[in-house]
Amino acid sequence: MLQYILKRLASGVVLAVLITLLVFLLLSTSFDDVARTILGQSSTPESVDALMVDRGWDRPILVQYLDWLGAAARGDFGVSVYTSLPVGPAVIQRLAVTLSIIVPALIITSILSVLLGVWAASRGGAVDRFAQLVSLAGFIFPGLLLAIGLVVIFAVNLQWLPATGYTPFGEDPIAWVRSITIPVIVLVIAGVANMSAQVRGRMIDELSRDYVRTLRTRGISNRSIVLKHALRNAGSPALTVMSLEFIQMFGSALIIENVFALPGFGSYAFNASLQGDIPVILGVSAFGVVLVTIVNLVTDIANGWLNPKARIQ
Structure with a gap:
């Protein structure tokens, strides 16, 4: 290993x-x-x-x-052409902002997707149609339009949350939660639409396999079959989907951060590309590749732990 x-x-x-x-x-x-x-x-x-x-x-x-x-x-990694600030610390600081949005969004997305996908696959009928409707709704509504709608509702009309800006967790945890709530909701809605459909499809495949029918003939409860056997076998593909969802959210950070004026990795890279800030562009490219490599590596290790057949000999 x-x-x-x-x-x-x-x-x-x-x-x-x-x-x-x-x-x-x-x-x-x-x-x-x-x-x-x-x-x-x-x-x-x-x-x-x-x-x-x-x-x-x-x-x-x-x-x-x-x-x-x-x-x-x-x-x-050199210094910025325009700000004369070191690129490395600036990228790390911006990356921390982006991850503070993506990580909570990915955790919530994974939990909701597994619950919805397993529920739809095991119950079928109206529950399954509801899950498909949720996925379809997430695909239909564009992320940018959804973000603007949430800002209008929660920031402008109700004034519960700030429309833009970011507060570091170390300064004020409550203000930090409020500043990332709308961006996280936008990412979660899009993520659940994709990931829940993948989990549902994989669970349907698992529940139709021969070993599931054998377990049922032995009198094992459906709850035990779903949670202890089918879900574990479907966990490996779900982890792969989760890693892809992380990368997709990482790419979506460009739009999210510009809409909500967040000083994150995506907006930093976007502004550098507009200005032609060569050291910054090279720095964000290197950090981005390293981050994706680490995510894929962690996914492979987790897949090996869940699925003995996939473990490295």
């Missing part, structure tokens, strides 16, 4: 190198434009060339990337 974990981590490092190299090559074509943006409208070709030399952007592309990669391996 240790060897497998090391191999997966190594593959994640290689993937991070390849992605950041590709990003760097794509950004290298816009060094001149970034220099002109920094200098403003009064920039001259001479001042642009001087800034390029000062930033080291006139050197060979591969040399620049290897310098960045060596510094990143030591934990130094």
Whole structure:
């Protein structure tokens, strides 16, 4: 198992190198434009060339990337072109904001999806139709429209929750809960629509298998069959769906954070891409790949624990 974990981590490092190299090559074509943006409208070709030399952007592309990669391996991701702040600590701070929204949303989504999916698969009939209706409703309503609707109801009309902004947990836990409530609800509604349908389908497959019929002929209660046998066998695919849901929520953070003015990872990456802030773009790319690699690794280990057939020999 240790060897497998090391191999997966190594593959994640290689993937991070390849992605950041590709990003760097794509950004290298816009060094001149970034220099002109920094200098403003009064920039001259001479001042642009001087800034390029000062930033080291006139050197060979591969040399620049290897310098960045060596510094990143030591934990130094450079400084922002526009704010002159270290990229590494800024990315970690923004990532903490994003995870403080995604993690609660993923936990609530997983609990509701398992309950709804198992309930629908084991009961059938009207319960199953209700579960399918919930999934359909989650797919129909766009996340952006849903976010605006919730803001109008809870922030503007009822004034129960803030419409925008973020309060760190360390400053005021109650204010933190209030600031993330609407974003979490938006993510949960979209997540339950997808994940509950996956859990329901997997549970229906499990409950139709031969071993379930055998257990029923032996007089084992339906509750025990569903919770102790079918649910455990359906748990491995459900974990995979949960990891994919995490990645999807991570991608949705771009929209959520911009709608609610949250200083998170997605808005940080979006603003950096608009400004052409090369060190920040490279930093968020590297951190994003590492995070996805860790999530996939944890999912594989959990799958091995739930399903002995999937364990690494």
